[in-house]
Amino acid sequence: MRVIAGVAGGIRLCVPEADVRPTMDRVKAAIFSSLGERVLGARVLDLFAGTGALGIEALSRGAASAMFIEDNRNAVRAIEQNFIRTKLRGRVRAQEVFAFLEAVVPNERFDVIFADPPYEQTKTGGFFTRLLLQNAKLPRLLARSGTFVLEKRPAEELPEIGAWQIARAKKYGATEVLFLQREQTQAGLGEE
Numbered sequence: 001m002r003v004i005a006g007v008a009g010g011i012r013l014c015v016p017e018a019d020v021r022p023t024m025d026r027v028k029a030a031i032f033s034s035l036g037e038r039v040l041g042a043r044v045l046d047l048f049a050g051t052g053a054l055g056i057e058a059l060s061r062g063a064a065s066a067m068f069i070e071d072n073r074n075a076v077r078a079i080e081q082n083f084i085r086t087k088l089r090g091r092v093r094a095q096e097v098f099a100f101l102e103a104v105v106p107n108e109r110f111d112v113i114f115a116d117p118p119y120e121q122t123k124t125g126g127f128f129t130r131l132l133l134q135n136a137k138l139p140r141l142l143a144r145s146g147t148f149v150l151e152k153r154p155a156e157e158l159p160e161i162g163a164w165q166i167a168r169a170k171k172y173g174a175t176e177v178l179f180l181q182r183e184q185t186q187a188g189l190g191e192e
Helices: 026-040 053-060 071-086 097-103 128-133
Strands: 043-049 065-070 091-094 110-116 142-152 165-170 173-184
Touching: 026 053, 026 091, 026 110, 026 142, 026 165, 026 173, 053 065, 053 071, 053 110, 065 071, 071 091, 128 142
Parallel strands: 043 065, 043 110, 065 091, 110 142
Antiparallel strands: 142 173, 165 173
């Protein structure tokens, strides 16, 4: 796995020996091709960051900042090692994603949010895709014209997603990528 383009293009990333399923380079290239210029100057949030590949790719391509949320200690160390390799910087929070969402500062907004959760069920038996799409705080973290990029299994059925509009969905083998935007009725909540 490597950084595909930008100032750190071509640099190989450290992958932890842990239960991490990094986004394939082919899928990552397609995601960033779809995002295009929206990455330039963007504030990025990388949920279930794993190796940090998505957030680091965004930084390499000109994002202004990136925050990485990951609860696996080996993965956090890999992200920090990848900062050294790429000479890029971001904020890393060693925290479970839903705990982060519960405690998040309500006025912080991100232009691009990535989520590449585990495909299996959570410890309590729920599916990550459902929990993310039905989380009340996540839409409030996305800037008015921002994009939420969610990876999931193609066979996984989508729950009711009232706070979100699917702008685009594309399948790449064992991965489906959803590009979501805030539902218009959600866009004005808590913003000037």
